[in-house]
Amino acid sequence: MNKATAPHTVEEIRAGVDWISCTLLKDDPSVTGFWLYARSCIQAVAREGNELEERSMLGFTGIKAGGCFTGDNEQRVYLQLAGEYADRWYDAIDNHHPHYSRLDLQVTVKYVNEQLTIAKDAYNDFLSGNEELSTPSRRKGYIIIGSDGGDTCYLGAPSSRQRCRIYNKAKQSERAAYERCWRYEIVLRNELAREWASLQRRGRLQVAESCVETVGQWLEARGISVPFCFRGDVAVLPKVRTLPTDVERKIEWLRTQVRPTVQYLTELGFESILLEALGIELRPLGLCE
DSSP, rough: OOGGGGGGEEEEEEEEEEEEEEEEEETTTTTTHHHHHHHHHHHHHHHTTOOOOEEEETTEEEEEEEEEEEESSEEEEEEEEEEEHHHHHHHHHHTTOEEEEEEEEEEEESSSSSOOOOHHHHHHHHHHHHHHHHHGOOOEEEOOOOTTTTTTEEEEESSSSSSEEEEEHHHHHHHGGGTTEEEEEEEETTTTHHHHHHHHHSSSSSSHHHHHHHHHHHHTTTOOSSSOOOOOEEEEOOOOSSOHHHHHHHHHHIIIIHHHHHHHHHHHTTHHHHHHHHHHHOOOOOOOO
16 A cells, blocks of 8 residues: 555545436336435425426436436436435435446545545556456556646446546535545446445445445455455455447347337237338247248
């Protein structure tokens, strides 16, 4: 552990969920409660001084305030919560067991003294660890250097289902509450977000503790030193490939884009026309070549 991240230099540790994107099907028994609670969250955000507006996003129509949004379409209700709002309402939202498409987990470290090399140190640790891996196993990493000390280290490709950001939270937020703070943040998408939520639901740790455990283990597994302690009480998420395979991409496209249309046309009685359009011959049961 380098001098910049020695434990005695740390004043405070805060952790929690920093982003939620999730949906619930309209045929789910709890969808009414989920929809009402989602709208109450956005209205609460508005009451804290954010403008409430009607808008459409990602194919959903609803209401937005302060970077948070909820809306619906014919099949689903969608909810997006950012920052402190995601952490504040995570437990209540998770009681409905929604389908998560993204969860961000963060640990914010406040140092006694201003630190300027945290992102650079993490990137150098990453490069050292990456060199020890075979070429096919090497991971992607980036660093953006800010002239004001607002550096950001990215571990993982933008398209990856798991990615980490290490950045100067004080510079990024420009808020006095984050003075001398650096943020260690992991973005989990799709099945990894759902796996983490499931593990958290079944575990014995509070959400903040689980975030510390997951972020700490994730970074340690990639050779990055962290200035906070974790016990290993949460299963480390698998190191999935940076990019999904062609087959995985096609299956995901079928699941998210084609299936809703097939279901809709079938419910309207157009099954035979649908099969004809797909070039699938409908054969009588019991007959074979």
